[in-house]
Amino acid sequence: MSQTATTAFDFSLTGLDGRTIDLDAYRGRPILIANTASECGFTSQYEGLQSVWTRWRDSGLVVIAVPSNDFGQQEPGDAEQIGRVCYNNYGVSFPVAAKSPVKGAHAIPLFSWLARQGGFLARPRWNFYKYIIGRDGTLATWFSSISRPDSERVQSAVMRVVLDH
Template structure:
């Protein structure tokens, strides 16, 4: 059976993010973009990371140019934008396809696990993975990381030992 721990993602600024090293940790993944109406959600993702990382939560952003060409930047431009505007310190992957036949394997797996409705239809879809490596919940772009739904789901995943 496949879990999130079976994937390795290229990091935005070189190297890789080996998800097998996150066994036993809840993970929140979001497909992100710098020029989107939902871009301020970077702040909410950073707040979740700051609040819960001492309880093992990992937040990972996956920049994508798939929706409205809203992530045209180079790796350096994306990094600078995220740090300067939202003080992002959580890991970002290399810019990736998250929909269609070109979607990276992680997003194909998320789509299989979450079903048709979980397919990202815009930037800032969020996927919560439990400590066991399985998809627990997913949230559309319109559900802010600071919404009660997301905060409660993250808290449950973090407290689930």
């Protein structure tokens, strides 16, 4: 599927709960995807992701976290441990995928596609890279770890895709 995929809606993820997160179910809606980790200096960005979700979900935005242990081994836990961090520590209510590789040859198909769409610099180099998908399913823009989800830059980009009808 990854080689023939033309939009983000062509992918699905396994959820933290083992169920499928079918991105096609979000067709026509903007999506913010972030690769995350529970033991990272940026882990508090879960709060910002939740804030973005709370602010924009009624306008159609979907936020999806994809935990990964690819950077600094900062996501060593199993699904139960990841869930405790997300749900108990940060009050996350948006979809969380199962722990998955997001870089290199072993990256899940969605992240391979994001890397191709965004180019070399868009490939995640650490935890909490953020990818904003437009309503048409194409990559609108991306942000590195240092751009907080609740920053003005990210919020402006989210607002553009949310208001793009």
